[in-house]
Amino acid sequence: MRRLGLILMLLCVAGTAWSQGAKAVREQAEASLLVTATIDIEPDGRVSGYRIDRPEALPSYAVELLERRIPSWRFEPVKVDGVAVPAQAPANIRLVARKTGDDEYAIRIAAVSFQPRNSDRGKQDLRPPGYPATLAKAGVGGTVYLIAKVRADGTVEDAFAEQVNLQAVTSERVMAKMRHTLARVSVAAARRWTLKRPGDVTLVDGCWLVRIPVDFIAPGKRHPEYGEWQAYIPGPRDESPWARGDDVPPDTLLAGGMYPVQRRGPRLVTPLESGEG
Incomplete structure (x- = not known):
């Protein structure tokens, strides 16, 4: 270990x-x-x-x-x-x-x-957020977990950052500013996206909701491969105004995927850590 x-x-x-x-x-x-x-x-x-x-x-x-x-x-x-x-x-x-x-x-x-990816972000024209220069220079990486509210035509009406995990350590005050910065540029980028609507989502008030993790890989670093540990400081989770009561943990979602919020998987009723050993 x-x-x-x-x-x-x-x-x-x-x-x-x-x-x-x-x-x-x-x-x-x-x-x-x-x-x-x-x-x-x-x-x-x-x-x-x-x-x-x-x-x-x-x-x-x-x-x-x-x-x-x-x-x-x-x-x-x-x-x-x-x-x-x-x-x-x-x-x-x-x-x-x-x-x-x-x-x-x-x-x-x-x-x-228990939610499958419905589509591959790589097949869509999603312009990534610009990496804030001050954070890139400091080597600060992170992941922003977005919820996008998408119109029936695929254009994004609005976006919300549920959680921001950082790969950096400093004071709580400075880290709060870093999270805010990454969330702000991610939301701004998402508002310019046009998404392909999965066939099994339900429109609510003319829109559908999708979760999209956005990674910021610091210069000189690489995205971890499957099976590799990644260190981070977990950020607080804020509840989206459009998905209140939704209990899907955003940081279980893999980067590179899109996850419709309305599509629910099976419900686990036993503790995650039940069992022997």
């Missing part, structure tokens, strides 16, 4: 002064690993099978944790025309590691969502 410790220690320190505030923020640092899988669900809600995508690319201890936990999950029965039926659900599972001592880390399943 020493490699994991190195990842947490390599979080960028923004600015020149190492303040007491920054030390307190660093204690909030998490390393996150997003795993995708497919879950087979029986009519009574039991898990009858599962397939973890590319297990050979994942750390063995992560695979072992999932193999202990997933079989114990139970779902609300999936019904079609009022009748419970077997179902299959794609899963995005976020593992989180936090330091508990010298070279010791606690790893847990922090969140899961």
Whole structure:
């Protein structure tokens, strides 16, 4: 687990002064690993099978944790025309590691969502946000989780930043400004987008809603490959004015995808961490 410790220690320190505030923020640092899988669900809600995508690319201890936990999950029965039926659900599972001592880390399943990507952002003409020069120069990266309110013709009426996770450590005050900056440029870019409407979304007041994660990769850095841990400071989650009560964790969604808000997956009714071990 020493490699994991190195990842947490390599979080960028923004600015020149190492303040007491920054030390307190660093204690909030998490390393996150997003795993995708497919879950087979029986009519009574039991898990009858599962397939973890590319297990050979994942750390063995992560695979072992999932193999202990997933079989114990139970779902609300999936019904079609009022009748419970077997179902299959794609899963995005976020593992989180936090330091508990010298070279010791606690790893847990922090969140899961059961929403497939409906389209590939790469096939659409989405101009990315401009990288704020001051943050790029400081090596500050992050991810902005947007909700876009999209008209029937695909133009974006408005956008909202639900959460901003940073790959940088400084004081809470400075980090709040960084989050605001990344959110502002992301929302401005999204308002210029035209999106292709998935066939299975429902229009509400003439619009449909979609979640889109936007990554800012600092100069000289690269996006983590599947199976690699990524260190960050989690930001607070703000509730969108258009999706109140929606409980999908935005940071379980993979960059490069679009996720219609109205499309709901199966509902898990047991704790994520139930099971032996």
